[in-house]
Amino acid sequence: MKAAYYSGNQSFTIREDQPKEPQAGEARIKIAYCGICGTDLHVYHGAMDARVTTNRVIGHECSAVVDAVGAGVVGVAPGDQVVVRPLKHCGECPACRKGYVHVCQNLKFLGLDTEGAMQQMWTLPAHTLHKVPSDMRLDHAALIEPTAVACHDVARSRLQPGEDVLVIGGGPIGLLVAMVARQAGGNVVISEVSDYRLSVAEKLGFKTLNPTKVNVAEAVWKMTGNKGAEVVFEVSGSRPGIETMTEAAAVRGRIVMVAIHGKKPEVDMFKFFWRELELLGARVYEARDYEKAIELVVSGAIDCKTLITDIQELEDIAKAFKALDGNATAMKSLIKCS
């Protein structure tokens, strides 16, 4: 079987590997598709070499078919279509003991801290698998992982039907958050600077605001009858996004921090005090977010066709990353592994 190893400095090496036999509690899955995540692009740029090393099969947004299972595995069987929730928790730290296993203090993220999905066969803990319907398109199923991120973000926001929602950033995750929030009954508007992404957001039926042309916070207050947005998702990772999130939020508004801000931004703490705002960090997903994501992708509430803008063969992984990198008109690229 073929496996694509990230080998440092924007390069991959395709190798012929022997599929691993699943041990007790493990499953071997035949990967159908694996999406390229923003995190994978960071790896590609060498930004995570210390954590990932320069000899690793990365990838975690995958769909697959179960090939074999080890002893004691229940719930999945060969032939089942599945997706992977790529988290391995320790079960012993204070966070795990409280039930927050997805933010385990010793969490291993499969495909970063361990081998991942950009190979033809992957042997991994069976508890990470979620079954999807047997007739589901597996290219669409590869979007379940990022959709689960969005489901987790929306769950963290405690969004209620009829509430006004601002999503700052209209990339793949921003659009998924917007779709999940809309499905939960939110009145969603998306703030985005790229004309292409704005056009996609509009094609998906969303109201949009372009911060290079309007003051987004003022527009939100005007659109909401001087109330502001009950829920704000900061997905842009930008300084202006940090500014807008506090300005646009209603009294007692909930701001969900989806983006990864590597450098500490200046944040308007006074507005948190004055309007009793809440900031809620959100990371990866829990099992229930996966179940919700499967339901939404299967039902068509997530427009996978519009989001998937490129599919490349595993052998062409380097080409796929190069084509995606800095491409203003790309959304989600998939690697077809088998």
Next chain:
Amino acid sequence: MKAAYYSGNQSFTIREDQPKEPQAGEARIKIAYCGICGTDLHVYHGAMDARVTTNRVIGHECSAVVDAVGAGVVGVAPGDQVVVRPLKHCGECPACRKGYVHVCQNLKFLGLDTEGAMQQMWTLPAHTLHKVPSDMRLDHAALIEPTAVACHDVARSRLQPGEDVLVIGGGPIGLLVAMVARQAGGNVVISEVSDYRLSVAEKLGFKTLNPTKVNVAEAVWKMTGNKGAEVVFEVSGSRPGIETMTEAAAVRGRIVMVAIHGKKPEVDMFKFFWRELELLGARVYEARDYEKAIELVVSGAIDCKTLITDIQELEDIAKAFKALDGNATAMKSLIKCS
């Protein structure tokens, strides 16, 4: 009757005023004591002249006895001992319509936006009054307002018995937050730089950490068995406090923003993401916080004797402010108004 008018630039003018007749829905109260709040010190320094003007009776941390009531007033009668919840909401803005009247979008704060308590008689809306027991010491009752602030902060934190709590800042509000959190079952440690304030915190029975001597976050992680503090109150208003609040918080920890950070500090947004932290803004109080504060002060759970470090006559208000200003060994100063 005498009234002390803030008249700009660290000065007060004592005037002889005519007590106002209470109109419908109003009460006239005879002020017993009025505490000096940090906000009053800001006023004293001229930092709030645009809002307060330089011809205003300030003060809002008061205890009083009802002198007369206007038409239609129920629930309080002449002779009742009372405290004032100094908030006037509009009832019509989006925040009020949702029931968040204490963070009304047009909130008037009595004693800043209107006349206040540093006078002998005050005529004000009767709905702002809470009755206290007829045998209660009125010097202690003057601490109910700041205790209600602390009750609101602790309510915002959703503190559960047995949780570990870090209070950053050991001034009057920090100590009140610590006492209310302890009463709610929290294991409280206080971080404070001043030796005097540390000694007061210790006298009140609290564990303390001095950030000039130890790394507070590391100490908290060690004290909590590598878990961190479930609840952090940032009361210091300092940059190091902002740093410590995210470092010391447990996975899914709740950080309550009590301090007013006028300038936007750099905040570790990555930790909010990584540990799924929550930041909760907290401002003033709700009616239930007053009821809780009355209960706690009456029961002795709040050590008023230790907190009250100075009492001055109304005529000596300028002296009282001067004595408090920048005084490292002062906690709460009261003005005796009648």
